[in-house]
Amino acid sequence: MKSLPNLRHELAAPILQTLVARLRWRISREQGEVRMPKDSSSPVSMSDIARLAGVSESTVSRALNNNPLINEKTRERIQQIARSMNYKINESARNLRLKRSHTISVVINTGSAGGQTFSDPFMLDMIGAIADRLAEHRYDLLFSNRIVTSDDWHAYLMGSRRADGVIVIGQGINDGPLRELQRQGDPLVVWGGTAKPDLDYCIVSSDNPMGGRQATEHLLKQGRRKIIFLGDTEHPEIHGRYEGYRAALAEEGLDISARQIKVSFSSESGYQSIADLLKAEGLTFDAIFAASDSIAMGAIKALQSQGYKVPDDVAVVGFDDIPIAPFYTPPLTTVRQNIQRGGELMVEKMMQLIGDKTAEPEVLPTELVVRSSCGANPGYQPIQEYNQQ
Amino acid sequence: MKSLPNLRHELAAPILQTLVARLRWRISREQGEVRMPKDSSSPVSMSDIARLAGVSESTVSRALNNNPLINEKTRERIQQIARSMNYKINESARNLRLKRSHTISVVINTGSAGGQTFSDPFMLDMIGAIADRLAEHRYDLLFSNRIVTSDDWHAYLMGSRRADGVIVIGQGINDGPLRELQRQGDPLVVWGGTAKPDLDYCIVSSDNPMGGRQATEHLLKQGRRKIIFLGDTEHPEIHGRYEGYRAALAEEGLDISARQIKVSFSSESGYQSIADLLKAEGLTFDAIFAASDSIAMGAIKALQSQGYKVPDDVAVVGFDDIPIAPFYTPPLTTVRQNIQRGGELMVEKMMQLIGDKTAEPEVLPTELVVRSSCGANPGYQPIQEYNQQ
DNA sequence: TGAAAAGATGCAAACGATTGCATTATTGGG
DNA sequence: CCCAATAATGCAATCGTTTGCATCTTTTCA
Numbered sequence: 001m002k003s004l005p006n007l008r009h010e011l012a013a014p015i016l017q018t019l020v021a022r023l024r025w026r027i028s029r030e031q032g033e034v035r036m037p038k039d040s041s042s043p044v045s046m047s048d049i050a051r052l053a054g055v056s057e058s059t060v061s062r063a064l065n066n067n068p069l070i071n072e073k074t075r076e077r078i079q080q081i082a083r084s085m086n087y088k089i090n091e092s093a094r095n096l097r098l099k100r101s102h103t104i105s106v107v108i109n110t111g112s113a114g115g116q117t118f119s120d121p122f123m124l125d126m127i128g129a130i131a132d133r134l135a136e137h138r139y140d141l142l143f144s145n146r147i148v149t150s151d152d153w154h155a156y157l158m159g160s161r162r163a164d165g166v167i168v169i170g171q172g173i174n175d176g177p178l179r180e181l182q183r184q185g186d187p188l189v190v191w192g193g194t195a196k197p198d199l200d201y202c203i204v205s206s207d208n209p210m211g212g213r214q215a216t217e218h219l220l221k222q223g224r225r226k227i228i229f230l231g232d233t234e235h236p237e238i239h240g241r242y243e244g245y246r247a248a249l250a251e252e253g254l255d256i257s258a259r260q261i262k263v264s265f266s267s268e269s270g271y272q273s274i275a276d277l278l279k280a281e282g283l284t285f286d287a288i289f290a291a292s293d294s295i296a297m298g299a300i301k302a303l304q305s306q307g308y309k310v311p312d313d314v315a316v317v318g319f320d321d322i323p324i325a326p327f328y329t330p331p332l333t334t335v336r337q338n339i340q341r342g343g344e345l346m347v348e349k350m351m352q353l354i355g356d357k358t359a360e361p362e363v364l365p366t367e368l369v370v371r372s373s374c375g376a377n378p379g380y381q382p383i384q385e386y387n388q389q
Numbered sequence: 390m391k392s393l394p395n396l397r398h399e400l401a402a403p404i405l406q407t408l409v410a411r412l413r414w415r416i417s418r419e420q421g422e423v424r425m426p427k428d429s430s431s432p433v434s435m436s437d438i439a440r441l442a443g444v445s446e447s448t449v450s451r452a453l454n455n456n457p458l459i460n461e462k463t464r465e466r467i468q469q470i471a472r473s474m475n476y477k478i479n480e481s482a483r484n485l486r487l488k489r490s491h492t493i494s495v496v497i498n499t500g501s502a503g504g505q506t507f508s509d510p511f512m513l514d515m516i517g518a519i520a521d522r523l524a525e526h527r528y529d530l531l532f533s534n535r536i537v538t539s540d541d542w543h544a545y546l547m548g549s550r551r552a553d554g555v556i557v558i559g560q561g562i563n564d565g566p567l568r569e570l571q572r573q574g575d576p577l578v579v580w581g582g583t584a585k586p587d588l589d590y591c592i593v594s595s596d597n598p599m600g601g602r603q604a605t606e607h608l609l610k611q612g613r614r615k616i617i618f619l620g621d622t623e624h625p626e627i628h629g630r631y632e633g634y635r636a637a638l639a640e641e642g643l644d645i646s647a648r649q650i651k652v653s654f655s656s657e658s659g660y661q662s663i664a665d666l667l668k669a670e671g672l673t674f675d676a677i678f679a680a681s682d683s684i685a686m687g688a689i690k691a692l693q694s695q696g697y698k699v700p701d702d703v704a705v706v707g708f709d710d711i712p713i714a715p716f717y718t719p720p721l722t723t724v725r726q727n728i729q730r731g732g733e734l735m736v737e738k739m740m741q742l743i744g745d746k747t748a749e750p751e752v753l754p755t756e757l758v759v760r761s762s763c764g765a766n767p768g769y770q771p772i773q774e775y776n777q778q
Numbered sequence: 779t780g781a782a783a784a785g786a787t788g789c790a791a792a793c794g795a796t797t798g799c800a801t802t803a804t805t806g807g808g
Numbered sequence: 809c810c811c812a813a814t815a816a817t818g819c820a821a822t823c824g825t826t827t828g829c830a831t832c833t834t835t836t837c838a
Binding site for chain 3: 071096267
Binding site: 014022043086088089090091092093095096101103104120121123124125127128130131132135140142144145159160161162224266267271281294296297300301304305323324326327328329331381389 | 400429432448475478479480481482484490492497508509510511512514515516517520521524529530532534544548549550551655656657660678683686687689690693694709713716717718720770771
């Protein structure tokens with residue numbers, strides 16, 4: 001008995017009650033229709049338009065969606081009324097009905113230590129690029145910078161239908177959470193590295209090995225032989241750059257001189273690691289390849305603080321080409337990533353995944369930008385166009 | 390007749406039809422209840438939990454919201470079931486019912502020329518701070534970087550109930566759109582300047598005049614007399630900094646030497662303006678107060694390119710204290726804004742506005758950070774802590 | 779002219795939650 | 809032992825859309 005507490009639902013009486021209640025409801029509703037002349041404060045809904053146009057809500061809905069079922073004249077009349085009443089559709093209602101959110105979540109996933117927001121200019125550019133592309137598809141962008149577990153992600157973003165898909169910037173040291181997300185069937189696109197071959201989620205990335213190779217080969221061409229690598233190779237994107245670096249050195253028969261120092265994604269970190277190194281063993285290298293421009297700038301500052309010259313004593317190449325790079329002293333030679341194209345591709349892939357299609361990973365070429373910090377371009381001036389005028 | 394097409398709705402027959410249809414619906418529904426053992430793919434809803442717990446949906450809803458009406462035992466049992474089924478509430482449905490979105494829109498509003506995303510590191514830090522605070526209130530953050538008219542804003546964000554309020558970063562050259570938004574009754578908080586006295590929307594800002602004064606007075610104390618101002622005073626926040634600059638000069642009886650050059654928010658712009666100036670009239674100044682660190686760095690680079698020394702020939706002070714500032718050459722003296730507190734306050738104000746309370750504007754003090762570019766601190770080392778160890 | 783086809787519109791169920799009110803079960807007091 | 813007060817739960821309306829199906833209207837063609 002206890003296990004069937006709503007057995008009484010099945011009796012006849014409640015059904016009659018239902019019918020009576022429904023009648024009562026209809027009546028009160030129709031009274032409402034009469035007494036409601038213009039409830040101004042509340043926003044206008046389809047039923048308001050329907051009443052004004054003398055048609056049903058279904059017709060309004062179809063007319064506003066340009067459904068060919070509706071007569072052209074009716075459609076235009078309804079659209080006209082909607083415009084004049086400044087009608088805006090209620091997205092919550094539409095999304096509920098259509099079982100979607102028309103929103104993509106963008107998550108920053110670079111192990112930001114201690115809850116501190118991670119603010120490389122690269123990030124904002126990437127987010128901006130994604131936002132622009134999503135706007136073209138009329139999708140909204142839900143932003144999160146909280147680093148959480150995959151359970152949380154899935155539950156918070158997808159389970160609650162806050163987002164139709166997730167774009168993650170940064171593959172992170174441990175991509176378990178990402179694999180898990182993917183396994184749950186959520187549309188997922190990641191900006192990351194290309195290291196792991198058995199990927200089961202869609203990755204868009206720069207060709208990090210190519211970038212690492214470009215940077216290193218360039219330094220070698222300048223006659224540098226003792227090049228150290230600054231970056232945390234536990235991040236797949238960084239690891240790719242490191243691979244390129246090692247490959248270039250190996251080709252030159254210099255494998256033994258490869259040296260990697262683990263630093264996180266900040267200028268402070270770059271500064272400290274080089275300051276440490278100089279204090280410990282003096283100047284034992286003649287070039288640095290840094291995994292990001294921020295790191296490179298920190299490292300250069302540390303060298304300068306100890307009286308060493310860049311590029312004379314040590315040549316430096318960075319990665320990203322952030323906006324300030326040409327204006328640093330010395331202007332930073334760096335490997336440029338195609339952020340605009342990256343954002344575009346990620347959104348494209350996402351739209352495919354949402355449309356139940358599959359999306360292939362994609363790798364973007366990098367471009368070496370030679371300025372002065374590598375020693376190859378001492379006469380470099382920012383804004384060449386200006387000087388040409 | 391034609392104007393009353395749904396007159397027939399009022400006749401008796403359709404009501405009977407309604408009743409019949411409803412009966413039919415009830416029956417099919419109950420059949421459905423029987424044949425639906427585990428429709429796995431679709432996410433679990435309250436009715437699933439209700440069925441499993443042998444209670445009604447209302448009880449489930451109340452139990453999950455910790456409504457005291459529900460017996461404690463029942464509540465815990467229901468919550469247990471919800472957890473075990475990995476239930477996540479459908480936010481679209483909840484938002485529809487509660488007539489809200491539980492989402493705040495954040496808009497970047499710094500006249501980004503030509504649709505190019507504007508990427509000052511300051512922005513990302515600010516967005517991060519806001520995101521963190523919103524997350525504490527369990528609000529979502531909808532990000533837009535499209536600069537549009539107020540009509541668009543209101544219609545897109547508020548009219549469609551995509552957002553419950555708007556936070557705008559940057560007051561912009563023309564705040565008409567903002568006033569309009571406010572007039573429409575939308576909760577609005579702006580990060581901007583303090584110039585206009587007749588504000589009708591809630592502004593949170595740094596004390597820009599204070600910052601301008603700190604920077605200028607510091608340069609004056611270093612013996613500089615011909616200080617130029619770099620920035621576009623049409624932006625209220627910049628105008629405040631300019632006011633502080635002029636006030637400090639006036640107190641010194643140097644009003645006549647005030648000179649402002651209009652540059653937009655980028656390093657390129659700072660570089661070009663100084664390059665132009667030098668080309669046109671040589672070195673006619675001995676100090677620069679720049680409206681942002683990015684501008685300052687561009688300006689310094691222009692000076693260095695022409696062989697001038699900073700701070701020896703020209704002292705420079707910036708504004709913002711972006712993360713790279715200590716690592717620039719020379720390390721940048723600048724006016725720090727309290728971004729964390731700013732984000733916190735804006736979210737606080739927003740919550741007040743949403744709660745139908747009013748929110749007062751608020752001004753945050755600025756802090757001068759003395760490094761080397763002003764000439765006052767030649768021995769400055771980034772990361773003092775490191776050297777102390 | 780009449781039946782079938784096509785065209786236009788309406789009805790009400792559905793999406794998944796919340797909540798005022800009604801109802802039932804439990805307890806306490808006289 | 810009965811009635812009132814209280815605690816616990818259920819019913820059905822509601823938010824604002826979309827859409828399968830039914831219905832009504834008009835056209836078309838034999």
